[in-house]
Structures are given as C-alpha cells and as structure tokens.
Amino acid sequence: MGKILVIFTLLSAVLVGGAVYYLQVYAYYEEVAATGTDDVMLTRLDTGQPEAIPYAEFQAIDATSSPIRYRGCFTTQASTVSLSQAYAPYPDARPIEGPRWFGCYDADEIGDALESGQAQAFLSIENVHYGVDRVVALFGDGRGVVWHQINHCGEVVFDGRPAPEGCPPPPEGIARQ
Template sequence: MTAGKLLASALVLSALGAGAGMWYAQEYAFYDRLPPQGELAAVAADGAPVSLALRDFQGIDGSSSPIKWRACMTLDPAAAAALPVFDKPTPLIGPGWFSCYDAGRLTADLASGAATARLVQPEMRPDVDRIIAVYPDGRAFGWQQINDKTPERGVMD
C-alpha cells in the first residue's frame, strides 16, 4: 500500500468518525429524559399564574440549549383555554428517538386548525417562550422557541 492510499484511507476514516460523532451528539448526547410530571406551571391570558394538571407526561430537555425542551402529555383542553393563543408557533424538530413528538405533524395540524397553539410561559429564559399545541381530545405537545420580542441587533452587539 502506498503512502497516498494510507493518507486517503486515514482521511476518509477520520471524516466517517467525525460524522458519526456529530450525529451521536445531535441525537443523543445532549438530551435527558425528564421524570414524569403531574402539573405544568403556566401564565393565563390575564397574567395570573395557572397550574395545568397533566397525565401521561413524557419529556426531554438539555442544559446545552434553552430550546431543547420537548414534551408530550394529556391535559384538560378547557383548562388550557385560559392560556393566550400563540400566533406564530414553530414546532421545533426533536431527536428521532423521542417518538411521541412529531414536529411535522404538529406544524400541519396547527396550520389546519386541528390543534391550537397556546403560550404557556413567556420568557422562560431570555428571548425564549414555552408553547404547547392542544388538541380537542386533550393531547398536548410542547416545545420552547425563540421569540421575536428583541429588536434586530447589529453585528457589533
């Protein structure tokens, strides 16, 4: 085997290793499953604190980003109606192994009116809101998304 073939093989193997490491980091390394929860703290349309009773909660989160939180749950849709409607929902894609949460389906259902987006808590972290999509049968799916409340910033900020 020539030096050129060895160098090319090392380069290809390094690229494959780096790709596999990147995939693992995006899908698994920075997510943690959340313990079951029986309630979700929220803020009603009038600004009053509200606690939504939950069933069948499944959730994930990660400390590496404020928008990694995803959740699947069942709740009383009448109780969720106290929360303000969120007008620009953008369900964020979760890792493939978190199978109860499907961002593509949520996006389609929110666009068709099959589900309603509600603002659970504004400013969970600076410039990040917690949103849930609620279906009439009580299924609900949550995520955190960056809000547009901060004015455009220049390059030097």
C-alpha cells in the same frame, strides 16, 4: 502509501461524522423528571400568570446546551374550547424539530395540525429563558406537546441588536449593545 493515506482520511471522516451526529442527536439530551403538578402550565388571560392544567402521561427531554431543546408530550382531559376561554393563545407557534428517537413529538405533524385547526397553541411561560417562550399545543383528541421557541425579543437581541421597545432588558452577556 497513497492508498493508506486515503483510507486513513476516509476512516477519520466517518468517525468524526459519526461523533458529530451522536453529539447532536443523543449526547446532550436528558429526560426531564415529571413533578406531577406543574409540568404543564398555561398563561391565564385575566392575570397574565402561568397556571397548571390537569395532565397525565407526561414525558419530556431537555439539554443544557441550548434553551430551545426542550420538548415534551402529555395527555389531558381538558377541552381546547374551555382552555381557549381562560388562557392566552400563542399565534405565531412554530414547532421546532426534535430528535427522531423522541417519538411522541413530531414537529411536522404539530405544524400541520396547527395550520389546519386540529391543534391550538397556547402561551405556557413567557421568557422561560430570556427571549425564549414555552409553548403548549393541544390536539382535539387530548394529546398535548410542549416546546421552547424564540420570541420576538429574542429574535432581535440574539442577532446582537438592542432590545426592542416593550422587551425586558437582556441579562449581562446576552447581546452586544
């Protein structure tokens, strides 16, 4: 009887572990349909408004389970030098890991390229969701990636503290104040 209980417990643990893994890595993600016009945007230095840049080969995934699960990849003919003269940089870019099956997005490679200067990060859309910015990183070879990153307002508010000075007030239900 003891062996049956142990086998049942182990089998249950394996099944639950497999289900949790599947739910975290595959279940909630959906492919984002490309519009072909405004999937890749950067915020202009002069107006502070997002503006579409030319791109091709856009592919992205997102999940409604979290505002920071958005990941995307694309190519562009625009040079980082010309873009850096017109669009806002994103100095604290920290790419967030994505699922391994989304092969065009590798957070380690992106982070290394940002550190070494082989890629440059730009603000795409500030507060695409409250406390979350959309960030674009461009490599010198024309590849680009997009992800969502918690900004300085979100870091404070999501911890349950009041919004710092200069941050928009959080929507109802976001923080305990």
